[in-house]
Amino acid sequence: MHIAPTMLPSNPSWTCELDRLEAMEMLLTAVDKGSLSAAARELKIPVSTLTRKVADLEELLGTRLLIRTTRKLTLTDAGTSYVASARRILDLVREQEHEATGEFTAARGELVVTAPVQLGRLHVLPVINQFLAQYPDITVRLLLSDRNIDLIDAHADLAVRIGELADSNMIATRIGSLRPVLCASPALLQRHETPREPNDLTKYPCVVFNSPYLSPWRFRPPGTGKLLTLEVQPRLEVTAPDAAVCAASDGVGVTLVFEHDADEALRNGQLKVLLPQFEVEPVPVHLVHVQRNLMAIKLRHFIDFSAPRLRESLSRFGKKHRH
Known part of the structure; x- marks a missing residue:
């Protein structure tokens, strides 16, 4: 079963398409977080508001999307199809917003980068500082965490990842290894x-x-x-x-x-x-980003700028002891 969100019937309770997009965002957050209460905390809204929006969405579609229990949320077959479509639609909307602000035609806007704490402080931050000096119309938000932050969930553009990569949906650029x-x-x-x-x-x-x-x-x-x-x-x-x-x-x-x-x-x-x-073999380090139809100019510039500098910075730390 497949539901095409763009072909949904109109409903007087939905004042505009923005309401539907907002409800999609709430639904995806609930699915990603695993519960309505966790999603409400993430979105900083009352649980009742989120519940009502999801219920309105189900009423509009004429089908249940979620099976709610006290412990977790489970997607119905219709919900699984709808969530996949909603992700594509919201990704497209974000791309169009970036394009409208010129981020696909000029080096401007905010760039969100995630990195492990120590690696970020010692190696990534100095490169970001150099990058900012060269690109005055780009701002950077650096998220430092020793857990792998989900790029889609955090609306991040790029991650510096230590270790073997398991997610085939990511585009990876190897920048070195750590001993x-x-x-x-x-x-x-x-x-x-x-x-x-x-x-x-x-x-x-x-x-x-x-x-x-x-x-x-x-x-x-x-x-x-x-x-x-x-x-x-x-x-x-x-x-x-x-x-x-x-x-x-x-x-x-x-x-x-x-x-x-x-x-x-x-x-x-x-x-x-x-x-x-x-010693075991050195652990690889990559720059990774989500595969999209278009890449913002700011991201392309940052990858081109940072990759060779990070390779140089990490070059002396990736060699296994030789006897």
Whole structure:
């Protein structure tokens, strides 16, 4: 079953097409968030308003779109078809709005970029600062988060992503890779015998950076090709790599972070790399954006400007230890 939203009958309760587009936006938010209450919080409107808009939409269509339970929302077959159509329509509307403001013919408007916190601060932000100096009619909103922000949900133009990419709907530009390194302070190594293999780490205090890219700790024994996963008991667990580096530098424990996170501490001798021969392969880093019919000039300029600069910035952090 397929419903064509543009062929819907008129209804006196709908004052204009904007009402219908607004209801579509509310419906999609409810589906993406999983509940009407979560969608209402996201949209900053009363639940009753959102419920009424969705009910009006169902009345207009003459069919149910959602099956509501106390725990979750489930789309009907008609709802699944309608949501897919609504996404295409709203994407087209946004493209037309951008085109009307000249964003497809001139380098202007707001660019929304997402990136992991530390990678964004150390590498992406300096490039953005240079970009802004060259393009005075473009503004940038940088969203820093160590979780992968959904580009469509956040209305973001571009994301910097660490790790292998699973979403085939994204266009990706590889800008480098990051080397995971195990490191500890000289003071800690004076109190403990230097580890010779990953299993020795069970005897060490550990500082764990709770990261989807680095947890659990993984190693590749030389000559075997096998992947070893090590469950360590953290003496300290943190949610930011700079905190892990700081604690490890103070001798709290051994930590596993990306090399660029510990670069300064490694160069000034506060930390030393351990077990380099057991390192896994560097983790890829990409610029990703949603595939659309048209690409805004501001996004094309930013990709062309940032990709080579980010490759250069990351170039010395993506090489696995060589014996």
